Amino acid sequence: MKSKSTILILSIVGLLISGLLLFFFASKKSETYTDLAVLNCHCPPGFKLNEDNKCIAKNLYQQYDSPNNLGVGGLQTGLPEGRDGFTPQEIDLGRYLFFDPILSIDGSMSCATCHEPNKGFSDGLPTSIGKDNLKLDRAAPTLWNVGYLNRLFWDGRANSLEEQMAITLFSEVEMANTPENLLHTLNNIDNYRKLFAEAYPERGKKEDIELPEIYKALAAFQTSLVSLNSKYDQYAHGYHEALNEKEIEGLNVFRSFVARCAECHTPPLFTNQQFAVIGTPEPDGLPLDPGAEIPFDDKSMRGAFKVPTLRNIDLTAPYMHSGKFETLREAVEFYTKGRGHAVPKDEKLYIHWHIWEPELSDYELDRLVDFLKTLNDESFTPKIPEALPSGLNVTIQQTLIP
Template sequence: MFRHLRYLIVGFSLAASALLALAFQAVLAADSTPAATPASTSVDALSLNDHCPAGFELTSVGCELRTLYQNYQSLENKGLGGLQIALPPGYRDGFSPQQIDLGRYLFFDPLLSANGKMSCATCHDPDQGFSDGMGRSLGGDGKLLQRSAPTLWNVAFLDKLFWDARADSLEEQAEEPLFDSHEMNNTPEGLLAALNNNEVYRRMFGEAYAEEEKLITLPQVLTAITAFQSTLISLNSRYDQYAHGYADALNEDEKAGLNVFRSFVARCGECHTPPLFTNQQMAVIGTPEPVGMPRDVGAEKVTGIKSQRGSFKVPSLRNIALTAPYMHSGRFATLREAVEFYTQGRGHAVPEGEHLNIHWHIWEPNLTDDELDRVVDFLQTLTDESFKPAVPALLPSGLPLAHGQYRR
């Protein structure tokens, strides 16, 4: 374990109140986790859940999130010294169980694509951290896209979506790939025709939107997908158990890695701040593009602001061990490579003649190999799939599932 004075010393005793709360959370999860959709010989037997997913409680408002982080008041990191930081206000919840479960079916159904072969889960596979294991995702036409598919874990808390932050809501984020010619390549008319011509979906939408019009509408589709995505919560990793007071949740190497991560030397925690492990800001860090690819200008294309050339959202590190390769274009194959990039010198990978306004947090911490290894050890404690949703065994469209394996 590191004992150098430049690192903050982390230590928490076991708190009885925290253990009781964790136990309650575990019971809540066990009681509400939906079972996998049973196999059936007919899609007509499919029905929507009338209970909330794990981690949510059914109230008069709808399915509301329940997590220990709601007990904390501070929205600041207290100079990187505190771990018990509250979640950002304004996160998405309150959808009905039926809307959430309808969104789950839509998320996995290739009926939503023009060619009937691609679903949301094709690029956001739950078995790969809701990413796709590719440096650059494949579009519906089989061609590589410009960027990787970011994870969907904890998107309910994010105020901007996509690598370049061009979407302001989950509804906007869900809509774009549906109608992008390089992705699912559908049209609003084609999507609604396919859904309205399906009797099972007509019945399900009627259950989820009982008081609304009989024909399925695009806002209903986007609301249902948003409802499902808002339940993809990952806040019960071993790190979280440690933060809530269980000192033995991390081993000595992992605690050492946390100390490096939060130190004023490495400064990782200044951008990847808990509990989401992102500050939700944009940053120019100067990562190299894959060989042969031109510079991705990032947010500059969205805003037209030259200082944002090469600027991308600071991604969450939640479940980061599951979502290799890393960076917006998958430039680094392993966590070790990604971590090492930050200690090789400010702007070291920026090509000659390219001007980028590198974020001021990027400098030269000169971490040792041992320190880098310990940071990787710590990052692996952020893995939590305890609320991973069940993949439908049968889809209302009757089409085969399209997640992950479609691109292999």
């Protein structure tokens, strides 16, 4: 039988062990944030690190000389010039910033709130939700291959990824932050000061974070969102077994001079980066969206929108700038219902000359949908951070991920 002193000693030892365990787990919990001060030194997939610590894009389309802005061309057509040359550290810092709601005025929204990786870097809504659950006017476009685009937003009001970020961060209806508040917030987070010093070592550890560094890191991450290894790409590079018979039929309809899809959605980026007035209907009860008319101050561009890429289009429903069409079948059917059939009677729009009346059959429309689904490729989807430098939780679609 144990003595009272022995029991007392064992009890004290037990309390000490329990205390040490609690301290250990509490320390481990805090380390999930402090350990973030080491950025990835490797390039993301699709990029190769050069001797200057820059990530340079590498893909099979670089072996083709024919650019995609000279017409439909063949399957083996080159890509337009894209953005690269960022360091692995810049890209990784941008990844943390992209998923961190600390960038918004009240810590409720991140870039990923409207550009969710699991939804084709869109949000699955007809139109996005902004600050204070405000319903916005347009759908969130995909960010896949955004580094190859020369104009951003549906109406093309941004010329660069950096300009795009500044507009979104400080829009009163989106992230609603201010430059002064954003800088004050990030400069008061030790983890971010360490990460920015690591990503931009030339400026010194004691210097404050600056706006151009924030924009550049976010741009660097977005350029890493590359999707060029779909079933279609494998077929285009010579592996013809990648597509089945119905998908090939759909490809032939897509490229035909009857449907004329490829004249605007030009492979391999599946956009010609131009603006087109196609006359899609607005949601019930809403007036016509003037589109590119406003930023370009051009009446002929009333109702014009940037031709979107079709990459991962099967993942980004609903479709069009207003999310009017719920399915791909509805979207492709719109183009065969007649030129300008959905334009309001009191509007005179300059409908793009490619929009006509191809009178495609139900069979041809179904095959078009089959083909469009071959453009899915998420093999280079980046990892969502398990913890954020700010200590906040990742926000996706207004949902917290602990």
